[in-house]
Amino acid sequence: MEYIILILAGILFATAIYNILQKQLLRIIIGTVLLSHGAHLVILTMGKLKRGNPPILDESVTNYTDPLPQALILTSIVISFGITSLLLVLSYRTAKENNTDNMEEMRGESNE
Amino acid sequence: MIFAVLLPLVFALLVPTISKIKYKVHTGIFVVFIPLGIFLYFLSFIGKDFSAVRHTYNWIPSLNINLDFYLDGLSLLFVLLISGIGTLVVFYSIYYLHISEKLGHFYVYLLMFMTAMLGVVLSDNVFVLYTFWELTSISSFLLIGFWHHRERSRYGAQKSMLITIFGGLSMLGGLVLLSVITGTTSIRSMIDQVDVIVNSGYMPLILVFILLGAFTKSAQFPFHIWLPDAMEAPTPVSAYLHSATMVKAGIYLVARFLPIFVVYEWFFISVSLVGIVTLVWASYMAVRQTDLKGILAFSTISQLGMIMAMLGFGTEVAVFAAVFHILNHATFKGSLFMIAGIIDHETGTRDIRKLGGLLTFMPISATLALFGTFSMAGIPLPFLNGFYSKELFFKATTLLNENSNSIASFLSEAIPYLAVFGSIFTFVYSMYFFFGVFTGPKKLKLLPKKPHEAPIGMLISPIVLVFGVIIIGLFPNLVNGSLLTHAAHAITNSNFEIEPVVFWHGLIPAFKMTLVVVGVGIILFLTRKKWSNIYKAIPGKLSLNKTYDMIIGKTDEYSAKITNSYMTGSLKLYMSIILATIIIFTFTVMFASGGFKNISFGDLAEVEIVDIAIVLIMVLAAICTIFVNNKLALIIITGIVGFGISILFVVFRAPDLALTQLVVETVSMALFLLAYYHLPELQKRNESVSTSITNLFLAVGTGVLITMVGIAAHSSDWFKTISDYFVETSYSLGGGNNIVNVILVDMRGLDTLFEITVLGIAALAIYSLIKVRKDKEAD
Numbered sequence: 001m002e003y004i005i006l007i008l009a010g011i012l013f014a015t016a017i018y019n020i021l022q023k024q025l026l027r028i029i030i031g032t033v034l035l036s037h038g039a040h041l042v043i044l045t046m047g048k049l050k051r052g053n054p055p056i057l058d059e060s061v062t063n064y065t066d067p068l069p070q071a072l073i074l075t076s077i078v079i080s081f082g083i084t085s086l087l088l089v090l091s092y093r094t095a096k097e098n099n100t101d102n103m104e105e106m107r108g109e110s111n112e
Numbered sequence: 113m114i115f116a117v118l119l120p121l122v123f124a125l126l127v128p129t130i131s132k133i134k135y136k137v138h139t140g141i142f143v144v145f146i147p148l149g150i151f152l153y154f155l156s157f158i159g160k161d162f163s164a165v166r167h168t169y170n171w172i173p174s175l176n177i178n179l180d181f182y183l184d185g186l187s188l189l190f191v192l193l194i195s196g197i198g199t200l201v202v203f204y205s206i207y208y209l210h211i212s213e214k215l216g217h218f219y220v221y222l223l224m225f226m227t228a229m230l231g232v233v234l235s236d237n238v239f240v241l242y243t244f245w246e247l248t249s250i251s252s253f254l255l256i257g258f259w260h261h262r263e264r265s266r267y268g269a270q271k272s273m274l275i276t277i278f279g280g281l282s283m284l285g286g287l288v289l290l291s292v293i294t295g296t297t298s299i300r301s302m303i304d305q306v307d308v309i310v311n312s313g314y315m316p317l318i319l320v321f322i323l324l325g326a327f328t329k330s331a332q333f334p335f336h337i338w339l340p341d342a343m344e345a346p347t348p349v350s351a352y353l354h355s356a357t358m359v360k361a362g363i364y365l366v367a368r369f370l371p372i373f374v375v376y377e378w379f380f381i382s383v384s385l386v387g388i389v390t391l392v393w394a395s396y397m398a399v400r401q402t403d404l405k406g407i408l409a410f411s412t413i414s415q416l417g418m419i420m421a422m423l424g425f426g427t428e429v430a431v432f433a434a435v436f437h438i439l440n441h442a443t444f445k446g447s448l449f450m451i452a453g454i455i456d457h458e459t460g461t462r463d464i465r466k467l468g469g470l471l472t473f474m475p476i477s478a479t480l481a482l483f484g485t486f487s488m489a490g491i492p493l494p495f496l497n498g499f500y501s502k503e504l505f506f507k508a509t510t511l512l513n514e515n516s517n518s519i520a521s522f523l524s525e526a527i528p529y530l531a532v533f534g535s536i537f538t539f540v541y542s543m544y545f546f547f548g549v550f551t552g553p554k555k556l557k558l559l560p561k562k563p564h565e566a567p568i569g570m571l572i573s574p575i576v577l578v579f580g581v582i583i584i585g586l587f588p589n590l591v592n593g594s595l596l597t598h599a600a601h602a603i604t605n606s607n608f609e610i611e612p613v614v615f616w617h618g619l620i621p622a623f624k625m626t627l628v629v630v631g632v633g634i635i636l637f638l639t640r641k642k643w644s645n646i647y648k649a650i651p652g653k654l655s656l657n658k659t660y661d662m663i664i665g666k667t668d669e670y671s672a673k674i675t676n677s678y679m680t681g682s683l684k685l686y687m688s689i690i691l692a693t694i695i696i697f698t699f700t701v702m703f704a705s706g707g708f709k710n711i712s713f714g715d716l717a718e719v720e721i722v723d724i725a726i727v728l729i730m731v732l733a734a735i736c737t738i739f740v741n742n743k744l745a746l747i748i749i750t751g752i753v754g755f756g757i758s759i760l761f762v763v764f765r766a767p768d769l770a771l772t773q774l775v776v777e778t779v780s781m782a783l784f785l786l787a788y789y790h791l792p793e794l795q796k797r798n799e800s801v802s803t804s805i806t807n808l809f810l811a812v813g814t815g816v817l818i819t820m821v822g823i824a825a826h827s828s829d830w831f832k833t834i835s836d837y838f839v840e841t842s843y844s845l846g847g848g849n850n851i852v853n854v855i856l857v858d859m860r861g862l863d864t865l866f867e868i869t870v871l872g873i874a875a876l877a878i879y880s881l882i883k884v885r886k887d888k889e890a891d
Contacts, residue, residue: 001717005760006822008727012753014815015734017691021684021807026791030737030750033780037757042822044764047835050717054765057842057849064851065765067842068835071855073769075867081776082874088787089878101792107681 005045012038025091025101032087036080040073113167113181116150116191117230120223127223131216139215140206147198147226154191157183158594164602166236175239176297182236185598186367189435190233190360192595193442197356198226200573204450205348207570208457218258218346225251229357233364237297238287245283245329248358249276255353256345268341271660275328275338283325283365286318303371303605315376322369323382330362332420333390336413337656343405347453350405355412355449356442363416363438366423367431371605374426377517383424384523388530390417395537399544400647404452404462407541408445411488414538415441418505421527425508428600428608433504435599436613439591440487440497440584447577448484448545451477454570455549460560464544469554473563476571478550483578487585489542489633490535492626494615497584499626504613506531506622532625539633540640547637588613688810695813698821708820712827723763730756743794747784751777768852 012034019031047066055067095101123146131139157165164184171178183191202222209215228251231244249272257269291297293312294305302309309315326332331339342354353359366373366383373379391414398410419441422434454477455470456462471478487498509528515521556562565571584591589612597610617623636643678689702708733752740746758773799807838855846854856864 001719001723002826003713003716003823004719004723004727006819006826008730009822010815010817010819011731012734012815013818014811015737016811017814018738018807018811021687021810023684024792024794026743026746026794030746033750034734034737034753037753038818040757041760042818044761044766044769045822046825047833048715048717048826049764052765054767055839055851056767057839057851064839066833066835067838067851067855068833070766070769070852071860073766074772074852074856075863077769077772077776078867079870081780082871084780085783086874086877088783089881092787092790093881095791103683 001049002045005041005049009038009041009045012041023102023104025095025103028103029084029087029091033080033084036076036083040076043069043073043076113165113183113234114169114179116153117181117227117234119150120146120226120230124220124223124227127219128216131219134211134215138206138211139219140202140209143219143223144199144202144206146223147195147202150226150230151192151195151199154183154188154195157188158192160593162188162594162598171240176237177239178237179240180236180298181234182300183234185595185600185602186364186435187233187602189439189595189599190357190364191230193360193439194226194229194233194357197352197442197446200446200576201348201352204351204453204570204573205346207567208348208453209346214258218255221251221254221258222349222352225255225353225358229361232361236299238291238299238302239297241299242280242284242287245325245361246277246280248353248361249273249280249329252276252342252353252358255349256342258346258349259344262344264341265344268338268344272338272342274664275335279325279328279335282321282328286321286325289314289318289321299368306372306375309372310375316378319373319376319379319382322365323386326362326365326420327386328362329365330359330416330420331390331413332362332386332417333393333413334656336390336394337660339413340406340409343403343409347405347449347456350408351446351449351453355408355445359412359416360419360438360442363419363423363434366420367434367603370423370426370431370603374604377515377520380424380426380513380515381517381520381523384421384527385424387417387419387421387424388527388534390414391421392417392530392534392537395534395541398541399537401541402464404455404464404467404545404549405449407464407545408449408452411538411541412441412445414534415445415488418531418534421531422505422508423603425512427508427511427513428604428610429504429511430508431603432596432600432610433501433508435596435603436504437501439596440501440581443577443580443584444484444487444498447480447574447581448488450570450574450577451481451484454566454574457570458561458566459563461558464548466555466558467549468552469550470563471550472554474550474565476565477574480571480574480578481546481550483581484574485542485546487581489539489630490626491539491630492623493585495582495585497581497588500585500588500613500615502535503617503622503626506535506625507620510621528621528625532628535625535629536632536636539629540637543633543637544640588615688806691810691814695810695817698817702821702824707824710827711823723760726756726759726763730760741794741796743788743791744785746794747781747788750784751781754780766852768850 016031016034016038019027019034022028022031047069050065052063052065053061055064055070091101094106098106100106123143127139127143130142162185164182166183167181169179169181202219205218205222209218225248228244228247232241232248235241235244253269253273256272257265259265260269290302290309293309293314294302296302296305309318328335328338339354339359343350345354394410394414394417398407398414401407401410415437419434419437422430422437425431452462454474455467458474459467459470461467483496486493487496490496490499490502492499492503506528509531512524512527515524592610592613600610601607678685730753733749733756736749737746737753740749754773754777758770758777761767761770761773838851838859842848842851842854846858848854848858
């Protein structure tokens with residue numbers, strides 16, 4: 001199972017990078033979203049999968065899944081949410097001000 | 113001793129405050145007491161029964177880098193020169209620099225230099241020596257560029273910096289080699305291990321590295337070109353740094369390492385050859401100069417070449433002569449620089465073609481210059497110290513060691529002739545300096561100012577130096593036993609006998625050489641008009657300066673080209689370069705270190721049909737994001753991936769994650785759809801095939817890398833899990849049953865606090881992006 005998830009993470013990374021290397025702002029943002037999904041899966045897998053009950057203490061249970069990656073991912077989800085929404089608003093404003101959402105056209109005059 | 117070394121630097125901290133009242137009291141008046149105090153402190157060490165003193169202060173003991181100050185005869189000579197000439201120069205600068213100049217800056221740089229130079233000659237630790245060495249380069253750079261509004265000053269400062277720092281770095285290479293071979297950072301211990309160094313096989317490399325440092329610093333051919341340009345500095349600086357002290361740091365370095373190198377034949381060949389060539393070339397070039405300081409600059413270079421050559425000879429008489437000449441050169445050249453400064457100050461020009469007949473206007477300066485120039489020329493008179501060391505130099509050239517090497521023995525044959533040849537020009541420019549300025553027709557109309565004698569305060573420093581010239585000339589053995597003998601012994605690391613210096617040796621070869629120099633010199637000087645065309649023709653276009661300018665210009669040009677080739681302003685290109693680097697380096701390291709070798713397929717969780725289904729849907733959705741050209745569809749497909757992740761979290765027993773992801777994904781979708789209305793429609797990807805392939809390569813490369821590193825990490829069992837701690841203490845320390853929550857709000861509470869802060873900042877930024885407008889028209 002772990003290796004399947006890692007391959008899934010790899011595919012998410014690959015599609016993310018491909019999107020980030022595009023010119024349009026929306027694609028780039030989607031790329032960053034996929035990138036964080038992939039990273040979360042990698043972190044989760046590092047604590048091994050399906051090795052016990054959910055990490056909520058119960059006297060009848062002795063075996064729990066690793067809680068540490070979950071804590072890290074929880075922080076990461078919230079942070080990536082912040083980043084995504086900021087990027088979204090930023091690109092919306094940039095597109096409005098410059099009348100383009102193409103990265104190559106936003107390079108400034110000396111490169112045109 | 114550490115206080116003496118660091119005193120100038122500490123006092124420099126006060127200088128900016130003191131310089132605020134410069135209109136009432138010249139800042140130099142305060143500063144002059146610092147070198148004077150240091151001079152008096154070190155003067156107390158002088159004496160016949162002087163023996164070396166060592167003071168050690170820990171700095172970085174774990175790296176063997178300590179402030180290890182070792183005062184032996186050689187260091188004593190140098191610290192006395194640094195502090196003594198320093199006192200005179202600061203005193204002179206009080207009258208030379210007008211109050212309206214940036215005195216604060218000037219004295220801070222000068223004091224910084226003093227500490228650096230004292231550190232260079234006192235450090236026994238090679239790395240501390242190197243640190244101080246570079247500090248002298250930096251302060252020299254700042255002082256040359258003191259009048260930074262002048263283009264020539266900036267040029268000269270940069271030139272000196274580039275050349276001396278290049279040499280300094282090369283020297284560092286040599287020092288590192290030495291310390292690795294000997295296993296010590298102390299110069300004394302290195303000298304004790306000469307055999308180890310000589311037998312190590314690295315001797316040629318060490319020699320080249322260290323000599324490059326010494327030659328650049330002491331302005332030896334062909335690195336001498338920075339010194340004439342350094343003359344843009346205020347004259348006190350030229351007298352101090354670029355004549356008496358800093359440029360002798362290279363000499364000091366060679367002298368310090370002499371016991372290690374002297375056994376090696378190529379040391380004699382390289383140092384003697386470079387020294388003699390410098391002597392001849394620079395004294396010839398000095399004759400061509402029209403600027404007084406230009407003459408003195410080339411004269412300094414040639415005298416440094418002479419001292420360097422003597423150290424290269426390595427014989428006892430040569431080493432003693434070198435030490436003697438270091439002292440003598442500082443006295444007569446220091447005074448001549450000050451005289452040149454006085455002439456510049458009182459007439460407004462340093463161009464020797466405009467000067468002449470100043471004897472009647474400036475009788476005192478003329479008298480001082482007479483002693484200085486005649487001493488420099490080596491005229492045999494019993495009250496000029498220059499003659500003694502010059503004659504010792506000639507004597508040394510005739511008493512070279514026997515050599516088996518054919519190059520070395522040829523060089524030994526040629527050296528006496530080259531020495532005489534170079535000294536003839538020394539004689540000519542010395543005479544030219546004196547007679548050209550002070551005698552001959554008066555050209556008052558050409559002068560910007562009406563000349564008159566300098567104020568007495570300005571004359572005191574050169575008077576003291578000329579007094580030194582005469583005293584050493586009359587009683588050459590006065591400084592011999594108490595100072596020079598110790599210095600010479602420190603260089604060779606042996607206690608050889610030193611004959612007393614006498615004026616009349618009889619008609620020995622050295623005296624005959626002096627007679628030739630004086631005779632031919634007088635003829636050349638009297639007929640100099642006839643020679644002027646030759647002086648102009650050679651070296652003509654073959655200029656080292658042009659080579660330097662070309663190297664600097666081309667370096668600028670090509671580095672600009674290279675930088676512009678990749679700094680195009682395209683973020684996509686930067687991203688591609690970064691990714692390619694990550695892929696190539698990580699794969700290389702992983703393969704080279706065998707990171708992918710031990711992949712184990714044991715210890716894996718079982719796979720269920722539902723899991724596979726979710727994963728397949730996610731893969732499909734992720735790949736679709738690349739091909740979809742409708743923005744609504746793109747957003748929804750991305751949502752599928754996000755919701756897929758939250759279902760995976762459920763499968764993997766992470767209820768908190770699943771919940772959070774679900775909420776976040778829903779809100780994100782809403783946001784995307786809100787922004788969707790405002791964003792332009794997606795276009796088809798109309799990129800070239802090569803771009804597509806590059807992107808594909810980078811994307812697949814990164815994906816494969818992540819998967820493989822993840823698998824390799826999963827297979828390794830290098831570290832035990834640290835999660836048990838949280839499971840065990842969640843209730844006892846955090847008082848909560850939900851372990852993940854306890855970790856977040858309790859164990860790593862500060863982390864979460866900052867996370868909230870980040871969100872808050874993002875929220876503020878989003879709000880201002882939407883609401884704040886330049887024209888206050890929020891839509």
